[in-house]
Amino acid sequence: MTVQAQGCAAPEQTVALPAGIDLSTQAVIQGVVSGAGTAYARLLDHSGEFTGEVVVSDEGIFRFFAAPGQWTVRIIAGGGVTKDVSVEAKLGEVSQLAVAV
Amino acid sequence: MSRSAVLVDADWVEANLDTPGVVLVEVDEDTSAYAKGHIRGAVKIDWRQDLQDPVRRDFVDKAGFEALLSARGIANDDTVVLYGGNNNWFAAYAYWYFKLYGHENVKLLDGGRKKWELDSRELVEDVAARSATTYTASEQDLSIRAFRDDVVAAIGKQNLVDVRSPDEFTGKLLAPAHLPQEQAQRAGHVPTARNIPWSKAANDDGTFRSDDELKDLYSGEGVDFGKDTIAYCRIGERSAHSWFVLHEILDQANVKNYDGSWTEYGSLVGVPIELGEAR
Numbered sequence: 001m002t003v004q005a006q007g008c009a010a011p012e013q014t015v016a017l018p019a020g021i022d023l024s025t026q027a028v029i030q031g032v033v034s035g036a037g038t039a040y041a042r043l044l045d046h047s048g049e050f051t052g053e054v055v056v057s058d059e060g061i062f063r064f065f066a067a068p069g070q071w072t073v074r075i076i077a078g079g080g081v082t083k084d085v086s087v088e089a090k091l092g093e094v095s096q097l098a099v100a101v
Numbered sequence: 102m103s104r105s106a107v108l109v110d111a112d113w114v115e116a117n118l119d120t121p122g123v124v125l126v127e128v129d130e131d132t133s134a135y136a137k138g139h140i141r142g143a144v145k146i147d148w149r150q151d152l153q154d155p156v157r158r159d160f161v162d163k164a165g166f167e168a169l170l171s172a173r174g175i176a177n178d179d180t181v182v183l184y185g186g187n188n189n190w191f192a193a194y195a196y197w198y199f200k201l202y203g204h205e206n207v208k209l210l211d212g213g214r215k216k217w218e219l220d221s222r223e224l225v226e227d228v229a230a231r232s233a234t235t236y237t238a239s240e241q242d243l244s245i246r247a248f249r250d251d252v253v254a255a256i257g258k259q260n261l262v263d264v265r266s267p268d269e270f271t272g273k274l275l276a277p278a279h280l281p282q283e284q285a286q287r288a289g290h291v292p293t294a295r296n297i298p299w300s301k302a303a304n305d306d307g308t309f310r311s312d313d314e315l316k317d318l319y320s321g322e323g324v325d326f327g328k329d330t331i332a333y334c335r336i337g338e339r340s341a342h343s344w345f346v347l348h349e350i351l352d353q354a355n356v357k358n359y360d361g362s363w364t365e366y367g368s369l370v371g372v373p374i375e376l377g378e379a380r
Contacts, residue, residue, distance in 0.1 A: 021281055038218040042305075043278045050300030051266040052278030053187060055131065064278040067268055076305055078219045 017063075017094070027089035029071060030063035031097030036077040039101065044072040044084075064089075077101050104312060107349040108211045109182055111222060117182075118142055124175050124231075128185040128195040129214065130338075138224030140184065140217065144173045144231060148191045148338075152198060160360075166202045166238045174231025177204070184210035184217070188300070188307040193345045194338040197358055201246060203239025209345065212308040219306060245348065247331045247357035249365055252291060253372055260330035261294035262319075264343040265363065269335070270296040272376040275367075276335060286367030289374040291333070296379050297322045299339040302346045315346055326353060333359040333366070 017023065033039050033056050041062035043052040046069065056062050056075070064073075066089040075083045083101050109117075117123045118141055125143035127135050135145040146152065151169050154161055161169065175181060181199060185192035192213055199207045210217070218224070247255075255261055268274040272288035290296065301318055302310055309315070324330065330347060332340040337360030344358040359366075366372060 018281075026281060037221075040215060040219075045266065045268055047267065049267050049298060051268060051274070052280075054279045055134075055186065065276075065281050066278050067273045074305075076219070078221055082305065 023094070024092045027066050027068045027091050028063060028094040029066050029073065029087050029089050029097070030061065030094055031073065031085075031099055033060040033062065033075055033077075033099045033101060036060070036075065036081070036101045039075055039077040042074040042076060044074055046070050048072070073097060073099070075099050075101055103352060104309075104350050107208055107345070108309065109208050110211050111217055111220060114140065114182060114184075114210055115222070122176075122179050123182060124173075124179045125182050125184065125210075126173070126175075126195070127214065128183060128191045130185070130187045130191050134186050134214065136226070138226055141223065141225045141227075142229045143184075144175075144229065146173070146195060148194060152195070158361075158365075160198065160201075160241075163202065163238045163240060166198075167236045170236035170238070171234050174234055175236060176234045177237060178206070180206040180208065182208050182210055184213045186214045188215060188303050188342070189213035190299075190338045190342055194341040196349075197245065197341040197344055201241050203242060212306050215307040244355070245344070245357055247333075247359040249359075249361055249369060249372075251357065252331055252333065252359055252361075252366060255329070255331050256291060256373065257293045258328075260324045260328050261291050262324065262330060262332045262340075262343060262347075263290045263294040263296050264299040264332055264334045264340045265290075265296070266298055266300075267296055269363070270294075271378060286364060287374055288367070289376045290363075290379075291366060292373045292375045292380075294333075294375075294379065295323050297324070297343070299334070299342045302343060309346065309350060312350065315351055319347065319351075329355040329357075331357050331359050333362040335363045336360065337362045 039056040043064045045051050054062050068091045073085045087095050127139050127143045128146045132147050183192040183196050270290045332343045334340040340358050347353045348356040
């Protein structure tokens with residue numbers, strides 16, 4: 001048996017929540033980015049501080065497991081393009097965003 | 102060390118893709134990223150499969166590290182240039198790891214894979230063939246690695262730098278926000294730790310901030326450069342990024358990375374924990 005190190009690796013960014021996730025304990029922010037090539041999604045807290053970052057999938061999808069409250073999602077794309085979107089995360093819910101850059 | 106000795110930029114890498122003795126090594130948080138495209142000639146190190154003991158929680162031992170680098174075709178006198186995704190978290194972790202086992206010439210690509218991608222520089226899928234070497238590692242340099250007892254002993258005496266996000270520090274989150282919040286350990290931080298998130302040391306494109314900005318950052322947050330320092334995060338990779346800043350760029354002596362970090366400390370029985378803002 002191989003034991004996997006406990007890591008910080010981001011789960012694969014897919015439309016459906018990863019198997020085994022109990023949504024009732026999570027405050028999920030997810031979205032779809034359009035109009036970008038390679039892009040990153042960064043989650044900033046109420047003070048603007050970095051909280052997490054994922055590579056946007058080839059399908060344009062990103063997801064964060066946040067705490068309830070106000071957040072900002074910053075999309076960082078090539079050419080120095082950035083776009084900020086405010087969102088409120090709620091326990092037991094998926095807050096869905098669509099971001100065009 | 103100094104910035105120029107430990108960091109290279111993307112132009113330098115492009116100019117040295119075919120330079121003998123320069124080996125590019127990609128280490129990613131997302132271990133599938135390399136297969137989707139990597140800098141030409143780069144070899145892959147998988148931080149989970151290659152750098153961790155498969156049974157107990159610890160690094161591969163000296164013999165394991167020697168076998169890994171020998172198999173990857175890395176020689177003792179090679180200049181190793183590490184890069185990876187997510188603002189070089191795991192590349193910085195590997196950098197610290199290479200230093201732990203005594204590799205002399207190792208550098209980070211400033212901005213890592215992210216800046217390379219955002220600049221639309223070339224990525225290839227072909228895997229370079231490198232001849233195996235006979236790599237010899239040193240014993241671990243424990244002057245740069247902290248263990249749990251070091252952390253407990255440092256409370257109130259040394260600089261403890263918690264580089265996680267403010268919400269992890271205060272106990273609101275148990276893990277970075279791209280991960281499910283289901284963990285066994287208690288939330289919070291080591292008493293007397295300062296919360297200086299790793300991200301404050303980096304620009305949006307993943308490159309490191311200037312030396313002056315970095316000095317101001319740490320001194321402004323209460324780090325006493327006259328004292329020893331221990332950096333920690335959740336599993337030691339974000340704190341390797343901050344260790345790199347303090348020890349390698351700013352040339353501070355006696356800075357250790359606590360790779361056990363919060364997944365160990367937050368699970369220990371009986372150790373002190375604080376919640377909320379730093380006191």
